[in-house]
Amino acid sequence: MPIRLEAILQDQVDHPAVRDVLAVLADACAEISRLVRSAAVAGQLGAAGVVNVQQEDQKALDVLTDELLTARLMECSAVAALASEEQADAVCTDRTGGCLVAFDPLDGSSNVDVNVSVGTIFSLRPAPDGRPAHPEDFLGDGRAQLAAGYAVYGPQSMLVMSFDARVMAFSLDEDGAWVLTHPALAVPVGTKEFAINLSNRRHWRAPVISYIEDCLAGRDGPRGKDFNMRWVGSMVADVHRILMRGGVFLYPWDAREPDRPGKLRMLYEAHPMALLVERAGGRATDGVRPLLERVPPSLHARTAVVLGSADEVERVRDVG
Numbered sequence: 001m002p003i004r005l006e007a008i009l010q011d012q013v014d015h016p017a018v019r020d021v022l023a024v025l026a027d028a029c030a031e032i033s034r035l036v037r038s039a040a041v042a043g044q045l046g047a048a049g050v051v052n053v054q055q056e057d058q059k060a061l062d063v064l065t066d067e068l069l070t071a072r073l074m075e076c077s078a079v080a081a082l083a084s085e086e087q088a089d090a091v092c093t094d095r096t097g098g099c100l101v102a103f104d105p106l107d108g109s110s111n112v113d114v115n116v117s118v119g120t121i122f123s124l125r126p127a128p129d130g131r132p133a134h135p136e137d138f139l140g141d142g143r144a145q146l147a148a149g150y151a152v153y154g155p156q157s158m159l160v161m162s163f164d165a166r167v168m169a170f171s172l173d174e175d176g177a178w179v180l181t182h183p184a185l186a187v188p189v190g191t192k193e194f195a196i197n198l199s200n201r202r203h204w205r206a207p208v209i210s211y212i213e214d215c216l217a218g219r220d221g222p223r224g225k226d227f228n229m230r231w232v233g234s235m236v237a238d239v240h241r242i243l244m245r246g247g248v249f250l251y252p253w254d255a256r257e258p259d260r261p262g263k264l265r266m267l268y269e270a271h272p273m274a275l276l277v278e279r280a281g282g283r284a285t286d287g288v289r290p291l292l293e294r295v296p297p298s299l300h301a302r303t304a305v306v307l308g309s310a311d312e313v314e315r316v317r318d319v320g
């Protein structure tokens with residue numbers, strides 16, 4: 001008899017607010033899976049005609065998924081505040097206790113019009129004791145997260161989450177239920193697969209260029225083995241592959257915007273993915289420091305990201 005997410009949440013999540021919020025997120029992600037699957041027929045692909053706080057052209061599905069998650073989370077009494085990639089400011093309630101929820105409603109949405117996997121990323125943090133939450137309460141290190149996870153909408157829709165030492169994966173069945181299919185994901189220590197946007201090579205610092213050149217040199221070079229390269233353009237899809245079969249993902253600092261530490265956002269992309277990868281036995285840094293030790297200076301602060309198989313991440317020290 002397949003084990004359903006509801007049973008896992010009921011029996012294994014000790015923190016009542018975390019249990020309630022994860023249940024709300026799981027339902028919302030099942031609904032988003034349906035929205036993404038039917039978007040072309042429903043005429044919901046394409047641009048929304050507006051620019052978000054990231055100065056990115058929003059897709060229609062960016063808006064729909066952000067509105068859906070915001071509405072569902074605001075109805076949940078265990079949510080003290082939420083922060084979305086698509087919204088400039090955090091939304092704080094007058095509730096005390098519960099969780100702060102940060103999320104990227106549709107990561108990789110530039111891919112959705114061409115039918116490439118996209119996903120939803122979420123991170124749960126403790127709300128402050130005895131008072132309503134303020135936006136700056138989100139600005140903590142990654143180890144303060146109570147839980148983290150993502151849904152990936154691909155050939156299968158899967159929900160990956162961690163609320164204790166384990167990383168579990170659930171698959172959406174024909175009836176729209178999340179069923180446990182991977183009780184404990186583990187990232188292999190070694191790998192032959194790297195993920196990076198190679199078109200940015202001329203903009204990287206020397207250590208990243210050197211690391212990638214060594215991989216590209218294959219068995220004839222210093223690594224003595226051939227590597228394979230993947231780059232989906234959806235962090236969720238690349239990280240999911242790494243959690244399932246190993247690999248290393250890099251989005252380093254680059255000189256295109258020298259004042260910008262990286263492209264990916266710390267609060268709702270790097271921190272949740274770093275928690276999952278490290279709990280699965282991998283490593284996650286900003287090219288130098290452990291990502292989980294970093295504190296975002298602002299809600300939408302960006303960072304460089306190097307994560308995946310421990311042996312590979314430890315080889316990358318991106319110092320200028």
Ligand code: P6P
Nearest residue numbers: 107108109110197233234235236
């Ligand atoms: P590039 C998607 O826009 C995203 O934030 C991540 O999901 C993805 O890994 C990265 O950006 C892709 O960036 O510069 O290769 O398009």
